[in-house]
Structures are given as structure tokens and as C-alpha cells.
Amino acid sequence: MRSELDSRWIAQTLREAAWAPLLVICLVVAAAEMFDAYTWFPSLDVPTHFLGGIAVTYFFWCAFANAQPVAGHLPNVSQAVLAFGCTAGTTILWEIFEFLSDSLFGTQLQHGVGDTVSDISFGLAGGVAYLVLRRWAKPSRAGGW
Numbered sequence: 672m673r674s675e676l677d678s679r680w681i682a683q684t685l686r687e688a689a690w691a692p693l694l695v696i697c698l699v700v701a702a703a704e705m706f707d708a709y710t711w712f713p714s715l716d717v718p719t720h721f722l723g724g725i726a727v728t729y730f731f732w733c734a735f736a737n738a739q740p741v742a743g744h745l746p747n748v749s750q751a752v753l754a755f756g757c758t759a760g761t762t763i764l765w766e767i768f769e770f771l772s773d774s775l776f777g778t779q780l781q782h783g784v785g786d787t788v789s790d791i792s793f794g795l796a797g798g799v800a801y802l803v804l805r806r807w808a809k810p811s812r813a814g815g816w
Contacts, residue, residue: 677741680734680740681734681737684734684738687737688729691729691730692730695719702719717789720790720794720797721797721800724762724799724801725797725801727758728758728798731757751806754802755798755802759795762798766781769781
């Protein structure tokens with residue numbers, strides 16, 4: 672019973688929130704592979720990483736909200752810090768993936784340090800935007816997060 676309860680939040684999170692990052696990934700693959708959009712519009716990389724930051728932060732927010740029956744109450748400000756931290760980690764892992772893809776498979780996903788820093792910055796900006804919009808759209812009754 673305990674392991675079922677422990678894993679239920681994972682399934683719930685996947686049902687509720689996995690669509691967001693998967694949608695961004697599918698759009699990126701479609702834009703790159705079907706339309707060669709990043710060759711024609713290199714600046715498309717900016718909204719891609721920004722939207723990715725929003726989607727990943729939403730996913731982690733839902734994950735921490737769904738884990739509370741198992742892990743215990745998590746104040747919203749703590750949930751926001753954890754979701755943003757996980758978004759930062761995901762953003763860095765994504766850039767490592769791009770580097771490895773370029774190194775091992777000869778892709779051209781990264782275009783120097785400036786591009787990498789820009790990608791990380793816009794991913795983090797998307798995470799902040801999600802948290803700010805969430806706070807603005809759903810204020811708590813107590814005046815906090």
C-alpha cells in the first residue's frame with residue numbers, strides 16, 4: 672500500500688503535466704526536422720528555450736504539489752524555489768545534451784559560449800515568468816505565495 676501511494680503522485684504528475692515539456696520538444700523537432708526552421712530563423716531558439724523554461728517549471732510545480740500527500744506539506748514559496756532549482760538543473764542538462772550531440776553525432780546545436788549562456792538565460796527567464804504569472808494569477812488568501 673505504501674509503495675502504491677509513493678508512486679501514485681508520479682503517475683498523476685505525468686498525466687497532468689508531462690504534456691507541456693513534451694509539446695515543446697515535439698514542436699522543436701517538427702520545426703527543425705520538417706521545416707528546417709532554425710536554419711531559416713536562428714532567433715527562433717530564444718522563444719524555444721523560454722517556452723521550455725515555462726513548461727519545465729510547470730511540470731516540476733505539479734510534481735511537488737502532487738508529492739505532498741507522501742512527502743508532507745510544502746509551502747508555496749518552497750515549492751517555487753524547488754521548481755525553479757529543478758528547472759535550472761534541467762536547463763543545464765539540456766545544454767550538456769546539446770554539447771554531447773554536437774560532439775558525438777556532429778550536429779550543430781550549439782554555436783559558442785554566447786549561445787549556451789543565452790539558452791540557459793532564456794530557459795531560466797521562462798521559469799521565472801511561469802512563477803510570476805502563477806503568483807499573479809492565483810494569489811493565496813493569506814497574502815503569501
